[in-house]
Amino acid sequence: MRLLPVVILLALSSAACTQVEPWVKPYERANLADPVMLFERDPVSEAYMHHVREAREGARGAAGSAGGGCGCN
Amino acid sequence: MLRVVQVVVVAVTKRILAFAGLLLMSQAVMLQAQAAVLPEDRADVMYHSYDGQNVEVTGPSVLVRKGLSQNVSVFANYYVDNISSASIDVVTQGSQKAYKETRREGSIGADLLYEDTTFTVGISSSEEDDYSANTTWFGLTQEFFGGLSTLSMGYARGADKVRKNGDPTFEEEVDRRSYRLGLTQVISRNALIGVTWETITDQGFLNNPYRQYRYINPDPNGAETAFAFEKYPNTRTSNAASVRGRYFLAPDSAVHGEYRYFSDDWDIRAHNIAFGYTRHLNSRWMAEAGYRYYTQTGADFFSNLFEAEDSQNFMGRDKETSPFDNHTLRFGVTYKFMPDGWKFMNSGSLNFNYEFIRFSYDEYTDNSPGTTLATEELLEFNAHVFNIFASFWF
Numbered sequence: 266m267r268l269l270p271v272v273i274l275l276a277l278s279s280a281a282c283t284q285v286e287p288w289v290k291p292y293e294r295a296n297l298a299d300p301v302m303l304f305e306r307d308p309v310s311e312a313y314m315h316h317v318r319e320a321r322e323g324a325r326g327a328a329g330s331a332g333g334g335c336g337c338n
Numbered sequence: 339m340l341r342v343v344q345v346v347v348v349a350v351t352k353r354i355l356a357f358a359g360l361l362l363m364s365q366a367v368m369l370q371a372q373a374a375v376l377p378e379d380r381a382d383v384m385y386h387s388y389d390g391q392n393v394e395v396t397g398p399s400v401l402v403r404k405g406l407s408q409n410v411s412v413f414a415n416y417y418v419d420n421i422s423s424a425s426i427d428v429v430t431q432g433s434q435k436a437y438k439e440t441r442r443e444g445s446i447g448a449d450l451l452y453e454d455t456t457f458t459v460g461i462s463s464s465e466e467d468d469y470s471a472n473t474t475w476f477g478l479t480q481e482f483f484g485g486l487s488t489l490s491m492g493y494a495r496g497a498d499k500v501r502k503n504g505d506p507t508f509e510e511e512v513d514r515r516s517y518r519l520g521l522t523q524v525i526s527r528n529a530l531i532g533v534t535w536e537t538i539t540d541q542g543f544l545n546n547p548y549r550q551y552r553y554i555n556p557d558p559n560g561a562e563t564a565f566a567f568e569k570y571p572n573t574r575t576s577n578a579a580s581v582r583g584r585y586f587l588a589p590d591s592a593v594h595g596e597y598r599y600f601s602d603d604w605d606i607r608a609h610n611i612a613f614g615y616t617r618h619l620n621s622r623w624m625a626e627a628g629y630r631y632y633t634q635t636g637a638d639f640f641s642n643l644f645e646a647e648d649s650q651n652f653m654g655r656d657k658e659t660s661p662f663d664n665h666t667l668r669f670g671v672t673y674k675f676m677p678d679g680w681k682f683m684n685s686g687s688l689n690f691n692y693e694f695i696r697f698s699y700d701e702y703t704d705n706s707p708g709t710t711l712a713t714e715e716l717l718e719f720n721a722h723v724f725n726i727f728a729s730f731w732f
Contacts, residue, residue: 289486321697324632
């Protein structure tokens with residue numbers, strides 16, 4: 266049973282690898298590429314705002330973007 | 339002090355790391371996704387300012403990123419905090435006086451791109467009179483499904499040295515580790531979502547060596563209260579999970595939202611939620627407005643007033659570990675210039691961001707000189723935060 270999630274995820278992952286086509290085509294990504302859609306448009310400013318909060322709040326971590334993202338390349 | 343190492347960090351537990359790694363490898367082998375690219379070459383020069391509750395922190399930050407080839411991009415950041423503090427933490431405790439100090443931080447790193455995988459490595463060093471912090475980090479980002487899904491993982495390790503002005507024999511260490519796992523997903527041609535998990539562990543001297551807790555003075559002929567140096571646990575483990583999203587509104591704007599849940603083994607639980615709106619005003623101007631709410635419970639060893647000295651193993655009276663909430667209003671504006679470039683530069687922008695923050699504490703009282711236990715009130719204050727910066731793309 267403990268391996269079940271692993272098996273399911275790998276199966277889904279493998280199925281996705283062979284079948285899935287991008288559901289948003291490259292020519293449909295103009296809106297996603299717009300600067301208003303960036304999670305962190307300006308790293309220097311975002312890093313500062315995170316610093317201000319983390320120095321004054323007990324919570325920490327999982328702030329900021331996980332990276333990447335709009336599929337606009 | 340007690341500054342959390344500000345680094346981008348990664349994953350979770352070994353099991354989850356192994357799990358994600360297995361998934362990543364299986365997909366990396368099979369998928370033929372569109373090639374990823376490195377961030378653009380750019381330079382940012384910023385001035386920042388925080389002003390709240392008799393604490394002023396100002397300084398510059400310079401961030402430069404430059405691609406060395408199609409597969410390698412390097413970056414460097416220099417950041418300064420000039421701190422002038424007469425906060426309630428220092429004016430109410432006999433061992434401290436209002437002070438000024440400077441913190442300087444330098445970071446360098448590199449992104450290495452191999453097909454759809456980006457590897458990031460970096461180091462940073464922060465130095466001030468009584469605190470040194472050195473951090474190294476490693477990150478990995480992998481795109482799937484033609485760039486519609488992005489999985490990221492990261493690990494950071496920090497080694498801090500805590501000193502105490504006026505006591506040259508005092509030196510303690512802190513070991514920090516951070517694990518981060520994130521997924522960013524394109525939902526539709528107008529919607530993006532991102533989820534992140536981060537676990538951080540600290541071990542070592544975790545309290546501020548200057549700060550003191552307060553207890554009822556057993557001497558009936560003395561002052562109402564007396565003070566003793568804080569005693570913190572020497573370990574801390576925290577977990578945080580967040581979800582954020584952006585939705586494009588035609589023709590030229592977007593709304594965004596974010597929620598994060600946090601908990602640690604000091605019994606602090608926190609929630610924050612934020613939402614905002616960003617819009618192009620015309621081809622040159624862009625504006626953003628937003629709101630954020632944050633709330634937390636207190637650490638199990640926090641008390642505004644202890645009954646007696648050494649009445650617990652761990653004792654602290656820091657407002658950062660007390661129960662409180664804050665509300666933030668945010669406003670930002672961007673002006674693009676040189677849209678057609680100038681000499682070696684492709685474009686530039688001027689940016690201004692302002693935040694108004696209202697802090698309200700549930701148990702921490704304002705015991706400034708002149709107050710008594712009967713008259714002191716819960717602490718509340720406003721903070722004004724802004725940054726102004728110029729960005730150049732080249």
